[in-house]
Structures are given as C-alpha cells and as structure tokens.
Amino acid sequence: MRAACLGGGPAGLYFAISLKRRDPSHDVVVVERNRPDDTFGWGVVLSDETLDNLNANDPESAGLIRNDFVYWDDIAVHYRDTVATSTGHGFCGIGRKRLLNILQGRARALGVDLQFETEAKDFDAYRDFDLIVGADGVNSRVRSSHVDIFKPDIDVRACKYVWLGTHQKFDDAFTFIFEETEHGWIWAHAYQFDADTATFIVECSEATWRRAGFDRMGIDEAIAICEKIFARKLGEHKLMSNARHLRGSAWLNFNRVLCERWSYRNIVLLGDAAATAHFSVGSGSKLAMESAIALAGYLHTESSMEAAFRRYEDERRLEVLRLQSAARNSTEWFEDVERYLHLDPVQFNYSLLTRSQRISHENLRQRDSAWLADAEKWFEKNATGRTPKVNRAPMFVPFRVRGVELKNRVVVSPMAQYRAVDGNPTDWHLIHYAERAKGGAGLVFTEMTCVSPEGRITPSCAGLYHDEHEKAWKRIVDFIHAETDAKIAIQLGHSGAKGSTQVGWETMDAPLASGNWGIISASPVRWSPDNQVPREMNSADMGKVRDDYVHAAQMAVRAGFDWLELHYAHGYLMSSFITPLTNKRSDRYGGSLENRMRFPLEVFHAARAVWPDDKPISVRISANDWVGPDGITPQDAVAISRMLVEAGVDLIDVSAGQTSARAKPVYGRMFQTPFSDRIRNEAGVATMAVGNIYQPDHINSILMAGRADLVCLARPHLANPYWTLHAAADFGYEGAAWPKPYLAGRDQLYRLKSRAENMTGKV
Numbered sequence: 001m002r003a004a005c006l007g008g009g010p011a012g013l014y015f016a017i018s019l020k021r022r023d024p025s026h027d028v029v030v031v032e033r034n035r036p037d038d039t040f041g042w043g044v045v046l047s048d049e050t051l052d053n054l055n056a057n058d059p060e061s062a063g064l065i066r067n068d069f070v071y072w073d074d075i076a077v078h079y080r081d082t083v084a085t086s087t088g089h090g091f092c093g094i095g096r097k098r099l100l101n102i103l104q105g106r107a108r109a110l111g112v113d114l115q116f117e118t119e120a121k122d123f124d125a126y127r128d129f130d131l132i133v134g135a136d137g138v139n140s141r142v143r144s145s146h147v148d149i150f151k152p153d154i155d156v157r158a159c160k161y162v163w164l165g166t167h168q169k170f171d172d173a174f175t176f177i178f179e180e181t182e183h184g185w186i187w188a189h190a191y192q193f194d195a196d197t198a199t200f201i202v203e204c205s206e207a208t209w210r211r212a213g214f215d216r217m218g219i220d221e222a223i224a225i226c227e228k229i230f231a232r233k234l235g236e237h238k239l240m241s242n243a244r245h246l247r248g249s250a251w252l253n254f255n256r257v258l259c260e261r262w263s264y265r266n267i268v269l270l271g272d273a274a275a276t277a278h279f280s281v282g283s284g285s286k287l288a289m290e291s292a293i294a295l296a297g298y299l300h301t302e303s304s305m306e307a308a309f310r311r312y313e314d315e316r317r318l319e320v321l322r323l324q325s326a327a328r329n330s331t332e333w334f335e336d337v338e339r340y341l342h343l344d345p346v347q348f349n350y351s352l353l354t355r356s357q358r359i360s361h362e363n364l365r366q367r368d369s370a371w372l373a374d375a376e377k378w379f380e381k382n383a384t385g386r387t388p389k390v391n392r393a394p395m396f397v398p399f400r401v402r403g404v405e406l407k408n409r410v411v412v413s414p415m416a417q418y419r420a421v422d423g424n425p426t427d428w429h430l431i432h433y434a435e436r437a438k439g440g441a442g443l444v445f446t447e448m449t450c451v452s453p454e455g456r457i458t459p460s461c462a463g464l465y466h467d468e469h470e471k472a473w474k475r476i477v478d479f480i481h482a483e484t485d486a487k488i489a490i491q492l493g494h495s496g497a498k499g500s501t502q503v504g505w506e507t508m509d510a511p512l513a514s515g516n517w518g519i520i521s522a523s524p525v526r527w528s529p530d531n532q533v534p535r536e537m538n539s540a541d542m543g544k545v546r547d548d549y550v551h552a553a554q555m556a557v558r559a560g561f562d563w564l565e566l567h568y569a570h571g572y573l574m575s576s577f578i579t580p581l582t583n584k585r586s587d588r589y590g591g592s593l594e595n596r597m598r599f600p601l602e603v604f605h606a607a608r609a610v611w612p613d614d615k616p617i618s619v620r621i622s623a624n625d626w627v628g629p630d631g632i633t634p635q636d637a638v639a640i641s642r643m644l645v646e647a648g649v650d651l652i653d654v655s656a657g658q659t660s661a662r663a664k665p666v667y668g669r670m671f672q673t674p675f676s677d678r679i680r681n682e683a684g685v686a687t688m689a690v691g692n693i694y695q696p697d698h699i700n701s702i703l704m705a706g707r708a709d710l711v712c713l714a715r716p717h718l719a720n721p722y723w724t725l726h727a728a729a730d731f732g733y734e735g736a737a738w739p740k741p742y743l744a745g746r747d748q749l750y751r752l753k754s755r756a757e758n759m760t761g762k763v
C-alpha cells in the first residue's frame with residue numbers, strides 16, 4: 001500500500017511506524033511543514049497504561065520513550081498562600097520535541113520517507129496514494145477540504161491560555177498555581193518533562209485577559225507580566241515561549257473538535273484533526289497515538305479499507321466521547337473557577353482533583369488515604385465545629401439548619417405513591433414512610449402532598465386539607481419520631497396544569513378517562529394537546545391557593561413535621577408562574593423574573609409566617625427547563641435561588657425539568673448536580689442535589705467538593721428502604737442507628753462485610 005500521512009505530529013508519525021511494523025512492504029510518506037527540530041510546545045503527558053499500549057505495538061520506540069520519561073506522583077495546589085499536596089496520582093511526561101525526535105528516528109529506521117519543510121496544500125499531489133491520512137492537527141486542512149463530509153463540530157472554549165516553558169523545577173509534583181491579580185484570577189498548570197524543563201501553561205478568563213491588556217501585547221511583554229504574576233513560584237527563572245511562529249497572539253482558546261465522520265473515500269482523519277481533548281486532562285497525544293494503533297491494526301485485519309475505517313471510527317469514537325466528556329467537565333471547572341475561589345483550600349483542592357468526575361472519593365482514598373482522612377476531618381470540623389476522633393464519611397456528618405439537626409446527609413426524595421383515598425394517607429403510607437425512616441436516612445420526605453382536592457395531580461394523591469388527613473399524617477410522624485431518629489419533611493404542592501391526570505404507572509400526565517376536574521394555572525397553557533386548557537388564575541384564585549398553603553402548613557405543624565418543603569418545580573402550579581414557558585401573564589405576576597416570582601414568594605411568606613421559627617423550609621425548583629434560552633436556564637436558577645433565600649428560604653432542593661413537553665434533558669450520572677453546585681457556590685446558599693445519584697461514593701464526592709449540603713435519592717430508596725444502613729455497613733461505620741429489634745441482622749451484616757473484605761484483602 002502507498003500511504004501519505006499529512007502531518008508529522010504524534011498521530012502521523014506513530015501511524016507510519018504502526019503501519020510499517022505490520023507490513024514493511026508498505027510505502028509510507030510523512031509530510032511535515034516544519035523542520036524535524038522545530039517542534040512547538042513543551043511536555044506531553046502519557047499514562048503508564050498508554051505506555052503499555054505503545055509497548056505492545058512497538059517495543060523499540062516505547063522503550064526509548066520510557067527511558068526519557070519523568071515520573072511524578074503528587075499533585076500540588078498553590079492557592080491562597082497554602083500548598084495542598086496529595087499523592088498517588090501517577091503521571092509521566094516527556095518533552096514533545098524529544099517524543100517527536102524518537103518517533104522520527106524510529107520511523108526512519110523502519111523505512112518511512114520523512115519529508116520535512118513540505119506544506120501539504122495541493123491534495124491532488126497525493127491522488128496516486130492508496131491511503132491519505134489527515135494527521136495535520138487541530139486546524140486540519142485535510143478536514144477543511146471536505147468540511148461537508150467530515151462535518152466538524154468545533155466548540156471554542158472560553159478561557160485564554162498560552163503554552164510556556166521554564167527551567168524552574170516542578171519535578172516533585174504536577175503543580176497548579178492560582179494567583180489573584182488586580183485584573184482577576186490567573187492560574188498555571190506546571191509539570192516537569194525533562195531534567196531541567198517544565199511546561200508552564202498560563203490560563204485565565206477572557207475578561208481577565210482583556211483587563212490585563214494581554215490582547216494588546218506581544219508575547220515578550222505578556223511573558224514579562226506572567227513572570228511577575230508567578231514570581232513567587234518561579235524564583236529567578238524565566239518563562240519561555242517557542243511558539244513565535246504563531247501568527248498574531250500566542251494566546252489561544254482551546255478548540256474542542258469532534259468530526260461527525262472521520263473518513264471519506266481513501267482519506268481518513270487521525271489525532272487532533274478528528275477529535276481533541278482539553279489539555280487539562282492531558283490526553284491529546286495519548287488519543288492520537290492510540291488511534292494510530294487502532295487504524296493501522298484494522299487496515300490489516302479488515303477485508304477492505306472501508307471496513308477498516310468503519311471499525312476504527314466505531315471503536316475510537318467511543319473512547320473519544322468518554323474522554324471528551326471528562327475533558328468537558330474539567331474544562332468547565334476551569335472556566336467557572338471563580339465560582340470556587342471562596343472555598344477553603346482543602347475543599348478547593350478536593351474540587352479540583354475531582355473536577356473531571358473520573359476521580360471519586362474512594363479513588364482518592366486509594367491514591368492517598370492520609371490526605372483524604374485529613375480532608376474528611378476538615379469536613380466534619382467545618383460542619384460541626386468538632387474534630388472527630390474517628391473519621392466518618394461526609395455522608396454521615398450531621399447537618400444543622402435552624403433548630404433541626406439531621407443525623408446524616410442522605411435524604412429520601414419525595415415520591416408520589418398514588419395510594420391515598422380522597423387525599424387521605426393510608427396504611428400503605430404508614431408502612432412505606434416508616435420503612436424508609438428505619439432505613440437510616442437522615443431526612444425522609446413525603447410525596448407531594450396537595451393543599452386542596454383540586455390541587456391533586458391524580459385522584460390517588462395524598463392531601464393535607466382535611467382534619468382526617470392531619471390525623472393520618474400525625475400517626476405516621478409520631479411513629480417515625482417514636483421509633484427512629486430520622487426527621488420527616490412534608491412536601492406541599494398544587495398540581496396546576498398537570499392536575500386531573502392519571503397515576504404514575506398508567507399514562508403519566510394524561511387526563512383521566514372520566515371524572516376530570518377543572519384546573520388552574522398561571523396562564524391558559526396546556527401541558528400537551530391531550531390535556532385540558534387550564535383557567536388563568538385571578539386574584540381570588542391566588543388568595544385561595546395561598547390560604548390553602550397556609551392551612552396545610554398549620555396542619556403540618558400540628559402533625560409534628562420537622563421540615564416543610566414547597567414544591568415549586570416540575571411544571572406544577574408554582575412552577576407554572578416561575579417559568580416563562582407557561583407564564584404568559586401581562587399583570588404584575590408575569591413578565592420579568594421578579595414578577596413571575598411574586599406569587600410563589602407571597603405563598604412562601606404566608607407559609608413561613610405560620611411555620612415555627614426553629615423549623616426550616618426548603619423549596620424544590622426546576623433549575624433548567626431543558627429548552628435553551630426560551631425557558632429557565634441554570635443561570636436563571638441562581639437568580640431564583642437568590643430571591644428565595646433573601647425571602648428566608650433555608651435550602652434549595654435542586655431538581656430540573658418536567659416543565660415542558662418539548663424539553664430535551666441530558667441524562668447521566670449525577671446529571672442535575674452541576675445545577676446544585678452552581679447555585680450553592682454562586683448564590684452562597686445551602687442546597688440539596690438530586691437525580692441519578694445512587695452510590696455512597698457519589699454522595700461523598702458531591703458533599704466533600706461542596707457541590708451540595710444534602711443529597712436526595714429517590715429510586716434507590718424504592719429498591720431498598722435500608723439503603724443508608726447498607727452504605728454504613730459497607731464503610732464499617734458503627735454510628736448508624738439500627739432499630740433495636742434488627743440488631744442481630746446488623747451484627748451479621750457487619751460480620752459478613754468484614755469477612756468479605758478480609759478475603760479480598762481490602763483490610
């Protein structure tokens with residue numbers, strides 16, 4: 001085969017090597033515009049795992065790369081006059097120039113024709129080749145020449161960065177340095193890659209970059225300013241640029257590239273040309289070289305070039321998506337870093353280490369158990385004012401708000417049971433809630449409990465608008481208080497436009513087959529063409545609904561509930577006022593966010609006035625309508641939360657969606673937690689995170705990183721009411737209270753867990 005690799009970076013060179021290794025008879029040319037030695041950039045990070053892959057593909061070059069590797073295990077974070085160092089992270093680095101020189105030498109030895117100082121621009125020149133590999137980097141010309149076929153999605157990220165180098169030593173740790181300047185925060189990612197040189201990437205927000213005047217400076221002036229900013233860490237050493245070839249500024253915005261197709265006829269894209277990974281997860285070269293191995297391999301194992309391209313693309317796209325998802329989290333963390341710069345250094349460090357969400361609490365324990373133990377101690381001291389003698393996982397640290405102390409931070413999320421009769425909770429409810437309270441969670445929520453018969457979602461929803469309801473709820477609350485140390489919260493709501501519909505396991509949100517009742521909402525906007533058009537509320541309706549909430553709250557006080565939550569999410573009545581998708585009013589309750597929040601705030605104030613001072617009120621909101629800028633966005637959710645907290649709300653329960661039938665939610669593990677993170681850290685309020693959180697490890701990571709104060713689990717508690725007690729047993733945590741009649745079960749469970757751990761060598 002005659003193959004032309006356009007671009008002699010890691011992708012092009014390593015592909016040429018891999019192809020020749022598989023069949024020396026191939027005629028392979030690498031065309032590179034630069035000279036062999038004038039490679040730009042500094043160090044490249046590869047993992048041990050990548051090196052094993054390289055070794056299996058070509059032991060000769062892998063051996064040379066390994067010989068030149070600089071290893072380091074620690075990550076040091078310099079922030080607010082502190083240096084937090086954790087270990088066990090295991091990185092290795094090599095100079096980009098050294099790496100390319102090794103690959104060039106190896107390619108030459110295998111008979112690859114290396115053509116330097118040759119610009120590939122006229123692709124017709126390569127029409128006699130069987131295969132053309134577009135390995136020409138992030139700004140690939142090969143890609144641009146067939147842009148309609150490859151359909152690149154290029155996401156230009158917000159921060160400005162510049163790749164610099166220094167002879168200051170950062171050989172003991174991968175180092176992050178955050179410096180506050182008069183123009184804003186500027187930070188550096190620094191790592192050693194040979195005996196006397198380190199990469200030093202300087203990064204900041206575009207606003208800071210402009211305020212500092214970097215947009216108007218040449219590279220020498222910019223370097224001089226950066227040297228001043230980082231002087232304390234650079235010592236006497238200078239910063240150096242080797243990107244003077246770049247037209248205009250050496251400062252860049254990272255381009256996240258992902259092509260829809262990676263091949264066309266006999267042309268295939270490889271490395272940065274096909275897909276990039278942000279430098280903060282250090283995987284660009286790894287991706288490029290591992291993709292080169294896959295492509296060369298499939299060209300030999302598959303029956304045709306077309307089949308080889310298909311296998312290559314299928315396999316590598318999955319890997320790229322995985323990495324790009326982690327890289328996106330990491331990129332966004334740096335873009336939003338100003339949100340976290342008020343955090344204590346311990347929490348800031350934890351947040352940074354777990355930013356990509358690939359590293360969790362238990363991963364950190366494996367990497368550096370001593371560091372994690374100190375961090376857990378800090379968490380407990382910060383929360384309770386006491387330094388613990390024996391550490392416990394963050395999920396078991398109590399949480400206090402007003403006069404209520406929760407024994408831990410696991411919450412049973414509100415879940416409609418559709419088992420009430422005329423709004424009356426039944427024995428089902430007694431048993432259901434009692435089981436969850438016995439199961440170890442610190443706080444158990446009731447389902448959305450409706451403030452009036454017409455405010456119910458379905459005929460089987462629970463209510464609190466009748467003396468009988470109060471009595472039935474009191475029986476449940478009394479049992480939980482007498483038999484467990486869990487607290488119980490009532491969630492009050494009104495269904496609005498989603499009322500008079502079928503129970504959850506029938507057709508959710510669809511009208512009843514018969515017996516529908518009239519419904520009200522902020523505006524006459526129906527949920528779907530099948531639903532009734534709700535009547536727009538007038539002031540008498542508003543007065544009635546407000547009084548219904550007050551009445552229900554008074555009954556909840558008498559029933560003994562510890563905590564009140566107002567349900568302002570998921571498209572129900574209060575939510576219909578908040579989101580512009582369903583609030584089309586032209587009076588003082590519609591229009592601006594202030595106006596749309598007016599009625600929900602009036603209801604809150606009225607409820608707060610009758611709710612005991614020493615008991616908290618939380619509000620559940622939909623922090624994202626998932627319809628883009630037409631609806632509530634995560635940014636609006638911060639403004640909503642600020643208004644609620646200013647009014648006296650104690651905690652925001654951060655849910656999302658269910659406000660519009662045209663929403664396009666992006667699901668995934670912990671998918672709503674970023675909204676809680678944003679609200680907590682931008683508005684400075686206590687939050688509860690919810691949504692696809694199902695492992696103790698998730699909860700501990702969320703809490704320790706300061707992304708929420710409490711964590712709600714819904715479906716996991718349907719599957720296992722004893723979820724928290726089992727999590728405690730997994731941690732060997734002895735402080736979780738089991739009901740006395742169940743102690744024998746506890747002892748056996750702990751014994752079995754500890755035996756299993758001994759057998760697997762965990763202890």
Ligand SMILES: Cc1cc2nc3c(=O)[nH]c(=O)nc-3n(C[C@H](O)[C@H](O)[C@H](O)COP(=O)(O)OP(=O)(O)OC[C@H]3O[C@@H](n4cnc5c(N)ncnc54)[C@H](O)[C@@H]3O)c2cc1C
Binds near residue numbers: 138272
């Ligand atoms: C300037 C620069 C510096 C970098 N520095 C670092 C670093 O220090 N550390 C790190 O981890 N990552 C660095 N990266 C990112 C990382 O190297 C890439 O993810 C990785 O190199 C991807 O490999 P690649 O071969 O696909 O692309 P590249 O490494 O970008 O290689 C593409 C090659 O194609 C050549 N080329 C482009 N167009 C043409 C053309 N028309 N004709 C001929 N040749 C052409 C380029 O000169 C280049 O050598 C850097 C990237 C760039 C562009």
Ligand SMILES: Cc1cc2nc3c(=O)[nH]c(=O)nc-3n(C[C@H](O)[C@H](O)[C@H](O)COP(=O)(O)O)c2cc1C
Binds near residue numbers: 620690
């Ligand atoms: C059966 C069921 C009923 C629910 N009922 C309510 C409810 O009454 N009020 C509410 O705010 N959320 C309700 N939800 C949403 C949950 O509280 C929670 O936000 C959602 O299920 C995501 O959490 P999970 O991934 O842990 O299940 C319900 C969820 C389920 C599964």
